[in-house]
Every structure is written in C-alpha cells, then in structure tokens.
Amino acid sequence: MKTDKQGTYIKGTKKALPDGWMTGAFRFAVFPTDEQKPRLERAFGCERKVYNEYVAGLYAHLESGGFSGGFLAYNVPNYTTITSRFDFLDRSNDSFVYNDAKIRFQAALKKYNETYAKRPLQHKKSVRKKMKNGDMPSLQDVKGLPKFHSRKQGKFSYTTNQTNGNIRIGEKNGAAFLRIPKFPEGLRLNLHRALPSDGIIKKATIKREGDRYMVAVSVDYPFEQAPLKTQIETADITALDYSQSDLYRDSEGRKAEYPRFHKLIEKRQRRLNKSLARKKNHAPLDENGQPVYSKNYQRTVKNYQKTMAKAANQRKDFLHKKSDQITNDYDAIVVEDLDLTNLAQCLKLGKKLHDNGFGMFRNMLKYKAERKGKHYLVADRFFPSSKLCSACGTKKENLRLSERTYACAHCQAVIDRDHNAALNLKNYGIRTLSDSGFLAEPVSI
Template identity: 30%
Template sequence: MKQFKPQPGFTVLAYKLALDPNTTANRHLHSHGGAARAAYNWAVAYITAVWWQRKAEQSYGIAEDQLTEWRSWSLPSLRKAFNEDKRTNPRFAHWWGENSKEAYNTGLANAAAAFDNYAKAKSGRRKGRVMGVPRFKSKRKAHPTCRFTTGTIRIEPDGRHVTLPRIGRVRFHEDASRLRALLDAGHMRILSATARLHRGRWFVSFQVEEKHRLVKVARPDTAVGIDLGIKTLAVLADSGGVLGEEPNPRHLERAQKQLRRAGRVVSRRQGPDRRTGQQASKRWEKANRARNKIHHRVANLREDTLHKMTTRLAREYGTIVVEDLNVAGMGRNRRLSRRVADAAFGEIRRQLTYKTRRRGTRLVVADRWYPSSKTCSRCGVVKAKLPLGMRVFVCENCGLVIDRDANAGHNLAALAARTTGTGVAGDLDLVKAKSKPRGADRKTRSTRPRHEAGTGRAGGTIPSPRAGAETGDRQQDTGAQLVLW
C-alpha cells in the first residue's frame, strides 16, 4: 500500500463521511468492491498453488534444486502477473474492464500485505499474535472496499457530492462544505479515497494532507487522571482535586432484550450450512438484516459516546493520565467479558493517543503494575489487598474514606507530576518504566515483578501522590510510561 510523506508544516489526516448513493452508484460501488475481492482471491490462489506444488514434489522425492520456483508476493510482481492473466482467465476476461484499475490494485495490495505479515510473524519479526496463511474472502462475509489513489477524486463545490474514478458523482449523507473550504484555501490536499461498505451503509474515507492548526487547550497546565471502570465508565480527577464522572451508558446491555427476540426469529428460519451446501432462505436473510441493524445501532451509539468524551478531554487538559489495562485478560472473565467489551477500554486509549498527538498535548500511560486503587491518595500507604467488591477505600493509617475509583483518579493525576517533574504541560523529565518479566501479564506468583523495599509491599509506603505535585522534582517515578507527541 502506498505511503505518503507529508510536506513540512502539513500532517496526514483522515476524514470519514457517510454516503447516500443512488441505484446506479450503489451498483458501481458493489462492482468495484467485488473486483477487489476477486483480485485478492486470485493472488491467494496464485501464491499458495506453488506451495502445494512444491509440497507434492517433495513427497515424490524430487531434489530441492529441481522443485518449482517460488513466486514473489510483492505488489509489483502480483500486478504484473495479474495483468498477464486477466485477459485469458475466464473469471476476468468478460468483465475486468468494467471497473477501475484501482479496484484490482486494492485487492492485490491487501494480498501482498497479508502474505508479508504472515512471513514476518512466522520469523518472529512482527509483534502481536502469529498470523496464519491468508485465506480466500467469502462474498457473503467480506466487506466490499476499494481504495482510489489516482484519477478524479474531487469534493464538488456544493459540498454535498463526491466524484470518484469510474463511479462518478455520489451524494454525501452529510455536509462536507468545511472540507471543500479547506481545499479551496490551499490548506488541504486529497491523497486518496477509500469507499467501504460498513454496518449496512457506504462510507468514503479521505486521506488528506492538511496544514497544521494547533489550538491551545482550555487548561494546558492541568493534568487529569482517568480511572476506567464498568459501573462508571470513567472517573476523572485533575491536579486541583476536582472530580467528575462519565456514566456508563451500557448500550449493549440495554439492547439485549431486542437482540434475544431477533435471535430467536433468526434461529427459526432456514439459514446457510457450509457442510451440506444449504442456501439461506429469503426470510432468514431478512431476519438476519434486522438483527444486524440492532448491532449496528449499538456500535454507532458506543462510538458516538466515546468520541464525545475523548474529544472533550483532549480539548480541555494539557496532560492526560490513563492506565495500561490488560483488556484481553479482562475479556477472558466469563462474568465480565460482555460488559468489558461494551465499555471498550482499548478504544478509549486509542482515541486519546491520536487526539492528544493532534493537539500537541501529553498522554501519560501508568504502568500496568502501578497500584492506583490500593494506594492512599492522602498519605501514600499501599494496601496489601483490595478486592473488586470493596468499592470504598478506607485507609487504616490516616483514616481517609473515599470512593475506590475516585482514589485511583487522584493517584493517576498526581502520577503526572512525578513523571514529568512538575506536572505542567511543556516541562518534561522523562522517566522510563521498569521492564516487566516475560509472562508478567499472567499475574502468577512466579512472574510477578519483585517489589523493592518501601515501594508497594504490604505495610510499606510510597511518596504521597498529592505531595508529589509540590515536590515532584525530588520524587522517584513509581511506574509510568510517557507517550509524548
């Protein structure tokens, strides 16, 4: 996939807008998405055919130097082979000219990236879970998508339509006059456009090169600690001690009654069966669309809630402190997995990461082993145990009685002062977090990091979080990771 480098003073951003295509435009969009999927499946078959051929030849005892040569999966090689095959292959010979070349290039580029990720994961050069061999995309399950990098990509002067290569003029569902004004002023340039069918409707995403426009946040000298949870989505505590709460709307839980009813209707219809080749009935498809519509509404409500919260925080505070939560581990708890998924802790951190980067502010990520809930925010004493069922923090040393989440928010807000030196936006004293041992995420007795004397063992104390804001230059970091953009 082509990567763009921004010019000095510009940055690469993306804008996603919904479309309202008419019947003709909808047919063209589906055709381009299907062409991209067909090109992807062709590339997978083209590469894996040689793998199976070599495996069969090895079983016959053929020497290594006489085996069929490997085929390259780089994008130029795939594009050259596809152009030679598309005119004679019966799958493409009669209709490949109906779509833009960008549709086929999208599928080939995605296949090249998939094989590259598989090779890197196989050799240990890729972070994350091991990637499997790329598989064919199903027409029923795949999301039609097409990326345009050349040709006519234009937002019309009325701000209500977009022109895409070979597809033509498509109407926006929302007004894009602001983007058109930036284009006319020379503050923006469109690099590419990606059309994708998502949650039952078409969207277009513009990758643009936009001029830097840094806007000063409302409180640049204030740090806020965010303690995420299920009962309350986020408890906020800034360096001035002001508390705030973001209630958890629990969109998925509210829709459970509707989903159960829709699921029962789907189960009574004749659905598809890959083992017997049974096709889904029209009534099953209609009931499945009704059930998917409920899921789409839940996802849209969740996305709207998270974007409004993270945007408000990024606009107001100069420093934001969050926890490095083990969301994957929390999702394995069968009693909490659905509520954890509905809260979307990982999505909150992802949005805060790029929104603070865009506004030139700081995001401090507390270490996963930092005891924000067990530490007294007044005197700094660390409790040995604090079960999840205990929602009120009571300090036996100073007698502080405070809500558990509020106490954690105060500790996170004060952590910014000890990490950056003074806690004032713009003053940096970067302290790296302690590395964790292998397998530390499992939280077993043998893999827990050893606590140093007086820094978290039962009965020990750490410097008071509130006192750290005043004498931050003399404090030692208790485990934080600063993400600076």
C-alpha cells in the same frame, strides 16, 4: 511522496509530508442511485473474495509446512494470480479493489507477527474447551491468524487511491458529487463541511454501514498545531481510571456514565440471529450443495447489519463527545497503560470491554490532546494505581478484583477503588510534569 511548498507532489520520492502538514480523514454520507448500489455491492464482494482467497492460500501453505507457531514467512502473491482464476473478477471493478484486499491481508500478517509470533501457539477459549474432549483444532481456531471475512459481518468497504486526479469532489445542479474510478458520473454525497482549500486528496474508502453508505476521504493539508502547554496548574490535570461498567472514573470522582450501547441491542441481536438461523436451515440447496438464500433472508441480514452499525455509531459519537470535553477542559490527561488484549480474554470482562471501546477512547484522547497542545500521559503498565492508598501512599499487596472499596489499614482511609486509582494516576502525572518542568509550581508527592 515529497511535496514542494505549493503542495505539489514530486514524482519518484517516498511520501514525507512537509513541516506543518498532516493527514486527516473526512467522512461524508453517500447516496448512490439504484443503479449504482449493485455496482458498489459487487465491488465489496469482489474485495472480500480476493481477501478470502489470500487467507485460503495462507492456510494451505501453513498446513503443508506443519505450522506450529512462530513468525509467518509467507510470500504474498500479486492479486492478478487470484483474479485470473475467476471470471467475475474482471475489469468492471476498479483495480484498487483487488489491491486493497492484498494490502489488508498484508496488514493482518504484520499484526500477527508483531503481536502473536513471539508467543506460544494459542487457540480460542471456546476451542480449548472442545480440545479437552478430544476435538482437534484447525488453523481457523488459532488466535491472531487472518480470518475469513463473512458476508454477514464482513468488511463492506474498499479503498481506491488517487492517481492523476481520478478522485475529486465536484458540484452539479447545486449538489455535491464524489467522482471515483468506475463512477465517472459521480456519487452524490452530503458535503456537510468543506475540505481544506489547499488540501490534496490521497484516497477514498467507500463503506456500507447497515443500509447507509459512507465515504472517508483521506486528505493531506497544512495544519497549524497549537503550541504545547507550559506552566500547568494541578487543577488543570485529570486522570482517568478504566471502569468496566462506566468506561472510566476520573480523579474528581465522576463517572462517564457510559450507556453500554451493545447491551441495549442484545435482545434484538439475539432475535435476529435466531431468525437468520431458521431461514438458513430451511433454505433449499443448489446443485453444489450450497444454500439458496431467499430475499427475506437478505432483508434480515440487512436489518442485522443496520442494528449493529447503529450501536457502533452511537458508541463513536459518545466517545468523541467525551474526548472533546476532556481535552477542552484540561491541559493534561493521565491514563493507565492497560493490556486490553489480555482483559478481553476473560468472558466476564471482555464483553464489557468490547462494548465500551476504551482502546478507541484512548486513541481519541491522544490525537486530540496533541492537536490542542495538551499533555497526554500514560502511566507505566506496572504502576500499582489500584493497590496504593491515595492518602498515605501505603501499598496493599493482596487486593482482590471483587473488592470495589479500598480500605487502608495504615491511615484507615475508605474510598471507592476506581476513584482511589484515579487519584494515584493524577499524582503520577503531577510528578511526571514536575520532573519535566511543565508544572507551574513543582511539588514532591
């Protein structure tokens, strides 16, 4: 919705932030009481149940129509058609819990139509191997289709939206409390930084990460963006070439020295998975044939989730610090437009790619550079940064991925492959800035 100059929303209008306003998320740690934790877990489970029912309905629709790829034309029903079939999906939960499941499902459909609908029907690589032996794949094996959320690695979160001031942060006895629907008493939180005084809370997302509870408060607030940098010196330009083991190699030859946090926990993750598998195999069955999990199993699941959440938080912390450092030190950052989805298909490359989070790192660089008035440049996907010689510009047509040192047959230059690519990306950025008039001294490279 539109807002007036005082930040008050005008009813009956679509959302369009005024000039100088932006939407930001503020994350805080939440400390629910022992009585509040089961209510939050119930909300997470109900959201997951409704989402899975949406996925099951989609699969039934596709099977009845003989789905063989293409655009998904599916009329998503209202969540009330699902909640009415299950007694435990009652009004004890915030209605936005169920609406959030519908929004996430619609987002998954949109992602499939934008990314996979125009491609031939594809299956997972592990499934393709089984298909060679005569096994028939299911819709769950189709790449890109919405998948069921599991209790072990599912989405332990839900989003509630602002309606008539039902989301607010207050103070009681010197402690900060977040008041949201169905929690009028408030959830205690660590308000380590104040929200913008003239900001407007739009929604709040409650999430469990391992054994910790977090809230992300979305706020619309006025933001004075730094003016775009002009007259940029070549020394204030850096280029980052993607590196499987080190995250990136910059144009100065420096490595990011990424610790590979997931690799550090692989041994513990494997041990916990084995423990969960044993407990699941020995669990008794109920009258419906479903396993009855013990409290020890539930504790092991929490330990598994805590281990994975720690690695994810370490990764985000590392990437935030690196992106802050780069956007503070340089006026222009050049990266390459890699197709990370295709890279992730290779088993040898995909594991490291998911570990280092290079796609997340590029997003951080982009929005931080824009806020600081810096230039964020993306080289064309077909720019041959690895095949060009950074010294003489000669292109080496046949360059294998195993060649980690670039040797130019024309000028006899010998240089590290990733460093050479980063230098070519920097030259690309210099030309781009020179053509647009932002370079202090235009050059021809």
